Amino acid sequence: MDPEQLGLRFQRPFLAGRRLSAFPWAELEQKLKNSSDALLLLDILQKTILHPLCRKYPPSVKYRRCFISELIKKHESIATEPLDELYEVLAEILNKEESISCYKSYLLPTGDSVTLSEAVAIISQGTTGLVTWDAALYLAEWAIENSAIFRNRTVLELGSGIGLTGLALCKTCNPKAYIFSDFHHCVLEQLRENIHLNGFVLESETVNHTKMPSKDRRAEVMELQGPKITVAELDWNSVTEEQLSEIQADVIIAADVVYDPEISLSLVSVLQQLSTSKTDGKPPEIYIGFTVRNPDTYHLFQTELGKVGIGWQVVPTHMKNLFLYDLHSNITLLKLLV
């Protein structure tokens, strides 16, 4: 494999902040043993820590520190002379302060990328919604592979979190309109920030509090070639039938929203109400992707769907693993039959 290729295999997981143990370290070590040429390490540096996306939107300090330390270790295991560039980068990182948030960038097959500001901790501010979960990566990848389902249609996403699936879909699948939704105020705030970070303009701040956009803003919205994007504050426990009937989505999606029995019950009720609203005489297509952590929770979700007359089929796996979700996590994508 040429050194450029190995560099690219470090780039994608590094920018997305994936687990360091999943990086091709053994291959790097082998290559370095065969030739102690520093060019390979410099290429990896350029494609990761020195990449323009990382300079502008860096992963967490701890993550970068661990990564550069691992590169130094690999280099020192085969070379006698230290490589200055590695130590310069380490020194720069050691001077940085830890923060509770960081950036992750996900490279799209179009050559574009989605960058998100995410929390460093898996649970923060009392919510799981401030990080991107594997099911969101899986659903985004599946959507990109099946973009015809979304082209020129209105898509509603439930429990969007900070927006990975929707932003990837808006950048690659040409939906007519995309409605992100969630209920947690910190998540909604972070979601809006991420939408702006990716160059999109919001149609309005929330569906519930529609503000008339300023003249400049209207011009900006009109100039925008992409989908009409909305963020809706939508709580499955309190949303009314009337609010749901106003949405009129052609396609409904959600990622990692089946993880708690109590939440499942209100989610199913929302899905049932949404499934009865018809656009152009047709019910919406509904796709729910989730990691099966506890089979009982999964079965409860299926049972509750059955009780309200919603069937389901498992959508076959695609496994291109463009976004590097953990291949050992048990992710399922259901198409609901309404």
Ligand SMILES: C[S@@+](CC[C@H](N)C(=O)[O-])C[C@H]1O[C@@H](n2cnc3c(N)ncnc32)[C@H](O)[C@@H]1O
């Ligand atoms: C595990 S996170 C998944 C976030 C994102 N879809 C992903 O996969 O990365 C679950 C999301 O569901 C949202 N959620 C939980 N209960 C909700 C409710 N009652 N109404 C609306 N959203 C809810 C949370 O705020 C959170 O963003």
